[in-house]
Amino acid sequence: xxxxxxxxxxxxxxxxxxxxxxxxxxxxxxxxxxxxxxxxxxxxxxxxxxxxxxxxxxxxxxxxxxxxxxxxxxxxxxxxxxxxxxxxxxxxxxxxxxxxxxxxxxxx
Amino acid sequence: xxxxxxxxxxxxxxxxxxxxxxxxxxxxxxxxxxxxxxxxxxxxxxxxxxxxxxxxxxxxxxxxxxxxxxxxxxxxxxxxxxxxxxxxxxxxxxxxxxxxxxxxxxxxxxxxx
Numbered sequence: 001x002x003x004x005x006x007x008x009x010x011x012x013x014x015x016x017x018x019x020x021x022x023x024x025x026x027x028x029x030x031x032x033x034x035x036x037x038x039x040x041x042x043x044x045x046x047x048x049x050x051x052x053x054x055x056x057x058x059x060x061x062x063x064x065x066x067x068x069x070x071x072x073x074x075x076x077x078x079x080x081x082x083x084x085x086x087x088x089x090x091x092x093x094x095x096x097x098x099x100x101x102x103x104x105x106x107x108x
Numbered sequence: 109x110x111x112x113x114x115x116x117x118x119x120x121x122x123x124x125x126x127x128x129x130x131x132x133x134x135x136x137x138x139x140x141x142x143x144x145x146x147x148x149x150x151x152x153x154x155x156x157x158x159x160x161x162x163x164x165x166x167x168x169x170x171x172x173x174x175x176x177x178x179x180x181x182x183x184x185x186x187x188x189x190x191x192x193x194x195x196x197x198x199x200x201x202x203x204x205x206x207x208x209x210x211x212x213x214x215x216x217x218x219x220x221x
Binding site: 086 | 110141143150151152153156164166196198206207208209210211212214215217
């Protein structure tokens with residue numbers, strides 16, 4: 001099955017800083033999502049982005065499907081951005097696979 | 109709020125017991141997925157149902173079973189519970205079978221003592 005890598009595993013930022021999180025897939029995917037798991041355990045959909053670029057407020061994401069990676073950009077980070085960021089994906093007929101996550105801590 | 113509901117939010121039980129977790133998908137979604145999140149294994153896919161039929165299986169133990177009912181809600185049954193089954197169990201739903209965006213419920217936190 002597909003393998004998913006995420007980097008960095010941990011990230012500590014000062015409030016107001018920008019960051020880039022990366023997700024690499026071992027094979028092509030037709031479904032790719034980014035999630036934020038908040039400190040209460042909730043998994044929140046950020047982007048459904050099998051290809052291209054999307055923006056939502058301070059967050060944006062870009063997927064380069066031909067090179068099997070996706071990037072999540074967080075600008076002007078806030079303490080509420082803290083938590084774990086997961087990417088996950090699959091191809092037709094395959095199971096949805098999550099990466100190990102990037103743990104983000106934003107300090108006030 | 110994703111529109112996916114799960115009950116109960118928390119469950120504490122003893123080894124050897126059996127529990128049932130319940131999930132209601134978003135209105136209009138036909139697929140339901142179950143995932144387990146444990147500290148050592150991360151988020152892992154367990155099983156998927158589409159319109160009442162089992163569609164895909166992941167790393168689901170034989171002690172675990174699931175079903176999707178005609179009203180599309182789903183139940184995950186965990187039996188002969190072990191300490192290692194303590195985890196957060198998520199349900200997700202999507203419109204179709206594959207390649208569609210999945211929306212996750214709030215999860216059920218299971219503690220086996």
